[in-house]
Amino acid sequence: MADTARRGLGRPRAKGPSTSGLTTEQDILVAAARLFCEVGYGSASTHAIAREAGISQASLYHWFAGKHEVLLRLLLDTVRPSVSYASILRRRPGPADVRLWALCAYDVRLLLSGTDNTGSLYVLPELGDERFAEFHVERTKLFRVYRSLVAEVLGAARSEKVPAAEVHATASLVFGLVESVILRRRTEGDMDPDAVAQEIADGALRMLRVGEKRLAAARAANLSAG
Amino acid sequence: MADTARRGLGRPRAKGPSTSGLTTEQDILVAAARLFCEVGYGSASTHAIAREAGISQASLYHWFAGKHEVLLRLLLDTVRPSVSYASILRRRPGPADVRLWALCAYDVRLLLSGTDNTGSLYVLPELGDERFAEFHVERTKLFRVYRSLVAEVLGAARSEKVPAAEVHATASLVFGLVESVILRRRTEGDMDPDAVAQEIADGALRMLRVGEKRLAAARAANLSAG
Numbered sequence: 001m002a003d004t005a006r007r008g009l010g011r012p013r014a015k016g017p018s019t020s021g022l023t024t025e026q027d028i029l030v031a032a033a034r035l036f037c038e039v040g041y042g043s044a045s046t047h048a049i050a051r052e053a054g055i056s057q058a059s060l061y062h063w064f065a066g067k068h069e070v071l072l073r074l075l076l077d078t079v080r081p082s083v084s085y086a087s088i089l090r091r092r093p094g095p096a097d098v099r100l101w102a103l104c105a106y107d108v109r110l111l112l113s114g115t116d117n118t119g120s121l122y123v124l125p126e127l128g129d130e131r132f133a134e135f136h137v138e139r140t141k142l143f144r145v146y147r148s149l150v151a152e153v154l155g156a157a158r159s160e161k162v163p164a165a166e167v168h169a170t171a172s173l174v175f176g177l178v179e180s181v182i183l184r185r186r187t188e189g190d191m192d193p194d195a196v197a198q199e200i201a202d203g204a205l206r207m208l209r210v211g212e213k214r215l216a217a218a219r220a221a222n223l224s225a226g
Numbered sequence: 227m228a229d230t231a232r233r234g235l236g237r238p239r240a241k242g243p244s245t246s247g248l249t250t251e252q253d254i255l256v257a258a259a260r261l262f263c264e265v266g267y268g269s270a271s272t273h274a275i276a277r278e279a280g281i282s283q284a285s286l287y288h289w290f291a292g293k294h295e296v297l298l299r300l301l302l303d304t305v306r307p308s309v310s311y312a313s314i315l316r317r318r319p320g321p322a323d324v325r326l327w328a329l330c331a332y333d334v335r336l337l338l339s340g341t342d343n344t345g346s347l348y349v350l351p352e353l354g355d356e357r358f359a360e361f362h363v364e365r366t367k368l369f370r371v372y373r374s375l376v377a378e379v380l381g382a383a384r385s386e387k388v389p390a391a392e393v394h395a396t397a398s399l400v401f402g403l404v405e406s407v408i409l410r411r412r413t414e415g416d417m418d419p420d421a422v423a424q425e426i427a428d429g430a431l432r433m434l435r436v437g438e439k440r441l442a443a444a445r446a447a448n449l450s451a452g
Binding site: 027037039040041042043056062093117122123124125126141169170172173175176177179180181183184185186188195200204206207209212 | 248262264265267268269294301343346348349350351352365367395396398399401402403405406407408410412413414425426429433435438
């Protein structure tokens with residue numbers, strides 16, 4: 001599409017320069033996140049998003065093919081940074097428990113970042129649509145890194161190979177614990193990202209029966225690495 | 227309201243007897259749960275709910291004051307049984323870890339019951355409305371029982387009093403782990419309620435640093451009580 005090719009060329013805003021200090025694209029994402037979380041995805045029109053972003057509806061369509069594409073970008077922003085970090089961690093030497101602790105803490109901080117709880121959009125019925133396949137692919141990639149780290153941690157503590165089903169179930173438990181901050185944020189409101197990240201990462205390693213001495217070492221290694 | 231007083235009198239269905247074997251009220255709840263989860267709360271009209279339930283819109287208004295009241299009932303059904311069970315557990319003698327294991331397992335099974343994942347409605351923006359205050363009250367009641375059991379489990383393992391902030395943070399971790407099945411159900415689809423209930427209850431006790439021997443005893447006590 002010609003329209004797609006034109007995106008990213010920095011077309012001027014329809015209503016003058018942004019007052020937020022962000023790019024127009026970011027203004028749209030911030031406005032959409034707020035509306036999707038406050039009035040719901042179904043009830044937020046592209047018209048309302050454009051108005052909230054301080055641009056015209058035509059400008060919005062210059063940046064995004066439609067509301068679904070805005071949602072897809074918001075969803076991808078909740079997983080892609082963790083996927084990138086996970087792929088670095090996978091190649092990094094050192095004990096698997098130290099790296100799993102790091103991934104849990106990073107992921108929790110990401111899910112608690114931003115003004116709006118965009119992770120809560122994971123439960124939207126619309127996500128069954130194939131237009132959101134890319135998000136599911138990225139989230140699966142992330143889960144697989146968790147699973148491989150969990151396999152290493154469990155394996156290090158035993159002499160025999162840990163059954164794949166047990167690894168998968170345990171990884172699902174850890175992944176669920178990390179993403180639990182999405183529902184908690186809805187109820188608890190303001191949460192201290194650093195404190196909660198540490199509690200969740202500690203909890204994950206304890207679920208994997210990592211002893212307190214090793215856990216303290218994993219925590220210290222990560223906190224000193226900053 | 228006169229309408230409220232008339233509810234529950236078993237007014238006949240507008241479109242003949244139910245074919246589901248359920249009461250009309252239950253037919254409405256099942257239909258609404260499906261629509262809320264499949265097309266979203268905002269997009270589901272009372273007209274569509276009534277049609278799905280096989281009744282007229284007027285009949286729906288005989289049972290419920292509006293769509294919000296249907297949603298409130300669905301939400302209450304995801305917590306009230308656990309609140310009742312929790313109040314029994316609180317008074318029951320025996321070690322706190324055995325009772326906390328029981329509560330986690332029961333709550334997970336409840337959240338995984340029913341055809342639709344009604345727990346996913348927890349993130350609806352509409353829940354900020356005061357008409358849903360009753361749900362928040364019940365959920366808080368449930369959290370408090372978790373917190374008091376967590377305090378007992380942590381306290382039993384130490385000689386000094388556990389700080390309230392630590393108890394609260396740990397209880398939030400456990401409560402989050404239990405409710406994590408809501409997001410997992412959205413992604414994983416069919417989950418084995420008994421297997422997952424046991425994994426989560428085990429994970430909760432491990433996060434509280436309950437040793438493997440005590441944990442095995444807590445699990446055995448509950449599984450034999452069946």
